[in-house]
Each structure stands twice: as C-alpha cells, then as structure tokens.
Amino acid sequence: MLVLFETAAGHALFKVQDEGKLANVDDIHKHFASSDKASQVVKLKAFNAFKDTTEAVADVI
Structure with a gap:
C-alpha cells in the first residue's frame, strides 16, 4: 500500500511496510510517536518539493 502525504x-510518497499495524485506527498514532517507530511502519519512496510558495498555494486550491 502507498500513502501520499502533503x-x-x-508531497511525500510512502510505502507501508506493515499494514497490520494500521489495522486498528485507534492505535495508529502510537506507531508514529517517534521517527524510529514510524520507520518500522512506512518507508519514504519519493518526495516532490514545491518550487516556491506560489506552487504550494496553487496546489491547495
């Protein structure tokens, strides 16, 4: 599973390493309490930086 995060x-594109840890919605925050814990759940696959603030604002609209 891939997750897009703005x-x-x-924009960051992450690959979920262990989908089982995301099964219980009430516990998701526990898996992202630290960068070490988060790295066990997701891995950064790509990052697309905005060129400037104009592009960032245009993306919101």
Missing part, C-alpha cells in the same frame, strides 16, 4: 514543503 506537507508545506511538498
């Missing part, structure tokens, strides 16, 4: 800097 930040103020750009």
Whole structure:
C-alpha cells in the first residue's frame, strides 16, 4: 500500500511496510510517536518539493 502525504514543503510518497499495524485506527498514532517507530511502519519512496510558495498555494486550491 502507498500513502501520499502533503506537507508545506511538498508531497511525500510512502510505502507501508506493515499494514497490520494500521489495522486498528485507534492505535495508529502510537506507531508514529517517534521517527524510529514510524520507520518500522512506512518507508519514504519519493518526495516532490514545491518550487516556491506560489506552487504550494496553487496546489491547495
């Protein structure tokens, strides 16, 4: 499974390493409490940075 995450800097595409850890919605935050825990669940596959703030604002609209 792939997850697209938008930040103020750009878009990040993550591959989920262990989908079982995401099965219980109430516990998802526990798997992202630290960067070490998050790296066990997802792995960054790609990042597309915005060229400037104009592009970032245009993407929101």
